Amino acid sequence: MTTATKRPPEPPSPAIETIDMTSxxxxxxxxxSWLQFNARVMEESQNPRHPLLERVRFLSISASNLDEFFMVRVAGLWDMVQADVKTVTPDGLTPSQQLEKIDDLAGRLMRQQQSYWSALQKELRENGIAIVEADELSATEREWLDGHFLDQILPVLTPLAIDPAHPFPFIPNLGLAMIAQLKRTDDGRLLDAIVPIPQHVARFVRLPSDSIRFVAVSQLIAMYMSRLFPGYEIVSRGQIRAIRDSDIELEEESEDLVRTYESALRRRRRGHIVRLQITGGLNDHLKRLVVEETDTRPQDIVVVEGMLALADIRRVIVDERHDLLFKPYHARFPERIRQFGGDCFAAIRSKDIVVHHPFESFDVVVQFLRQAAEDPNVLAIKQTLYRTSDNSPIVQALIAAAEAGISVTAMVELKARFDEARNIKWARDLERAGVQVVYGFVELKTHAKISLVVRREKDGLRTYSHFGTGNYHPITAKIYTDLSYFTADPQLGKEASAIFNFLTGYARPEGLKEIxxxxxxxxxxxxxxxxxxxxxxxxxxxxxxxxxxxxxxxxxxxxxxxxxxxxxxxxxxxxxxxxxxxxxxxxxxxxxxxxxxxxxxxxxxxxxxxxxxxxxxxxxxxxxxxxxxxxxxxxxxxxxxxxxxxxxxxxxxxxxxxxxxxxxxxxxxxxxxxxxxxxxxxxxxxxxxxxxxxxxxxxxxxxxxxxxxxxxxxxxxxxxxxx
Incomplete structure (x- = not known):
């Protein structure tokens, strides 16, 4: 390095041929590269420095990440292949070549996830947390499950025969179903059947026990197949899970962006299947049936030797086992604000402040806006919103400000993937309160994190600015490392206002000196x-x-x-x-x-x-x-x-x-x-x-x-x- 510093020891690099600037x-x-990143997340599930249940969480996150990767990135590549797009990436790969390499690397990643889950289950058992099979249940547990299944699960299940009079049901995105070939006990006639598992049904049922014991709901349904299909015995059974194209495309000529997104969100559930996962126990007949009835390409069928929907293992992370979780961390509230009696404006006016989340509390951002909403000297608030939480205190503060007569402008980004529905709800809540809501541009996402407060003071109007690296989201602010920068610098305030004018009125900022x-x-x-x-x-x-x-x-x-x-x-x-x-x-x-x-x-x-x-x-x-x-x-x-x-x-x-x-x-x-x-x-x-x-x-x-x-x-x- 050009500075006299030492860096930690680095692993030896493999030999690589010289590469020039044209290659x-x-x-x-x-x-x-993204799959490599997700592999690093997965590897944290094997990091002995982390508590056991946190390691389960890492594995769950890696599985959830992979689902989204297929829903968006792989779906997009398949669309390109179907459209015969021959675009080559900077590294020289066509869409079909990328899919080939993805299949290989993602397949290895999924097999490793199953291996790690098997190892984690053994450690969980050693620590008093078990996911049990049917033959491990005690008589008392079976009796309890009889009542639980009849009262809590059976009423929401719909066992379906599959024949010309009973079409194959639609499996929604990330939906699970039990599929089986059955044989009637009196005459041996075969029946194909499926039991969709509603997405609101808990993936694991916790048993009443002195120890922590779970049974998977799929195991439970298999145990009670005779209740669902009386007079039949199982020939072959397993599970299927659909991963569908979940990206949203918009026409640039959309007349009403909110209505367009509402329609697109309804279509998302029915996007085409990009991966259909099946468990390894299905016989050849059921495998062919699944391919034909779901209109899935054979290359999109993935046989999983293990558990489907590994993202759901987060459901076995129990709060009472504090010894197996990270020690609770309570973020500090910035003492600079405390020194001014909680007056954010006085503290910022005194000197710029940077707040380091999650080590310092996101509450300071909320307090900044709440104080603005309650201050009779505040004339205007301008705010970008890309992602935030349900019952967001940020949204509540903006509503309170508008109801107090302050001019409030909120730039709500509808195109924040998988948060579109929530953003539409915020927008309508804000509009009802009198907030001026704008949606930016059809062709651009507004991802900037800016909040402005214009306040009347003795020497004239002063603009207080907040610039962030992360979203205005109090939940993720507890686990994401981000920076919040507060300043009363006049030039930065003027330039941030110019960017807001660009968002609201297409007025392209000219001559910005700082931002x-x-x-x-x-x-x-x-x-x-x-x-x-x-x-x-x-x-x-x-x-x-x-x-x-x-x-x-x-x-x-x-x-x-x-x-x-x-x-x-x-x-x-x-x-x-x-x-x-x-x-x-x-x-x-x-x-x-x-x-x-x-x-x-x-x-x-x-x-x-x-x-x-x-x-x-x-x-x-x-x-x-x-x-x-x-x-x-x-x-x-x-x-x-x-x-x-x-x-x-x-x-x-x-x-x-x-x-x-x-x-x-x-x-x-x-x-x-x-x-x-x-x-x-x-x-x-x-x-x-x-x-x-x-x-x-x-x-x-x-x-x-x-x-x-x-x-x-x-x-x-x-x-x-x-x-």
Missing amino acids: PDRFINREL AYSPHTLAPKVLAEIEGEIEHAKAGRPGCIWAKLNSLVDPDIIDALYRASQAGVEVELVIRGICCLRPGVPGLSENIRVRSLIGRFLEHSRIVAFGNGAALPSRQAKVYITSADWMPRNLYRRVESFVPIKNETVHAQVLEQIMVANLKDDLQSWMMLPDGEYRRIPVDGEGFSAHEYFMTNPSLSGRGKAMDGDRAPLELKLDDHDD
């Missing part, structure tokens, strides 16, 4: 800053780039980083998920290192730092927080913000605390190798966890005067860790 091999496929935004100036700004570091390196000054993102996909930025590496710029990247750049390739990227942090909290904050002629970390550096990952969709098909951090205290916290801690982490980090694979960083001794550090060390900015004489967090340096 498609310089890029890693986006979809395969860059997508889809117009963000990508050029990033590319210009990278070129600036190249020029510093060529002139003999240190050239340094640090970036923390969720994904790095954009080929233009990747090529710019390659050029920077070739010029001698040291590039340190913390990329949680997709990374299409190859680090450490001789002659191409030997000065680039990529790591991924996977741990208790989901890394979500986006931070970018450029050395500006000095080795990082440095007070001379240019530091930005942003809502945008470096992906084409963020740079060219969304509205995003890229906000400079100039306040000295906030600058120090973001760069010298947060970024340095992420680069120092070795307990929950994976290093990316030139071939696209990842390996855990080998740890000598106790190691260092960024998450544990932030849980136990209060932030610099949030504490204000409470930090006087105690600057330990600011002193954290990379060279604290010996190789």
